[in-house]
Amino acid sequence: MKIQGIRPQYVEQLPDKMEEGVLYICEEFDLTAHKCCCGCGEDVYNKIGPARWRLTKMPDGTVSLYPSVGNWKYACKSHYCIRKNRVIDAGPMSARAIEAVQQRDRQDRDKYIASINAQPDFEHSMNLWRRTRVLFTSILHRIKTLWPWRLRTEKGDRQ
Ligand SMILES: [Zn+2]
Numbered sequence: 522m523k524i525q526g527i528r529p530q531y532v533e534q535l536p537d538k539m540e541e542g543v544l545y546i547c548e549e550f551d552l553t554a555h556k557c558c559c560g561c562g563e564d565v566y567n568k569i570g571p572a573r574w575r576l577t578k579m580p581d582g583t584v585s586l587y588p589s590v591g592n593w594k595y596a597c598k599s600h601y602c603i604r605k606n607r608v609i610d611a612g613p614m615s616a617r618a619i620e621a622v623q624q625r626d627r628q629d630r631d632k633y634i635a636s637i638n639a640q641p642d643f644e645h646s647m648n649l650w651r652r653t654r655v656l657f658t659s660i661l662h663r664i665k666t667l668w669p670w671r672l673r674t675e676k677g678d679r680q
Contacts, residue, residue, distance in 0.1 A: 530543050583605040
């Protein structure tokens with residue numbers, strides 16, 4: 522295994538270009554991602570959750586990923602364990618296990634992409650709401666300052 526150690530990095534969103542030897546942990550999406558530890562350059566995604574992968578954080582800051590990572594969809598077909606930031610070669614896996622991993626990986630990636638794509642819509646509507654609120658507040662302010670009755674009352678209060 523080319524990469525023998527991996528260090529966790531907590532991110533809000535996965536970077537477009539990942540670095541080797543870094544396990545990106547996106548807690549908001551329960552997702553980890555890293556460059557395949559064999560050094561082939563492929564991006565590997567592991568979803569955290571029941572019946573998926575389990576990420577264990579140690580008090581010293583190291584992490585472990587259970588079960589092992591099997592990259593059967595890639596040419597390298599590498600299979601390894603991540604234990605306390607160490608990458609341990611795990612040897613070959615059965616054909617059935619390979620198929621299960623492949624299917625799970627596809628679903629996870631699709632879900633992640635869908636959730637990322639859903640964000641701009643939310644952001645757009647929030648901006649629209651913010652702009653509307655700002656406009657409304659400025660109109661209200663103008664009415665207040667131009668209203669003669671209101672001005673007189675304010676002067677009266679000051680005296
Ligand atoms: Zn690889």
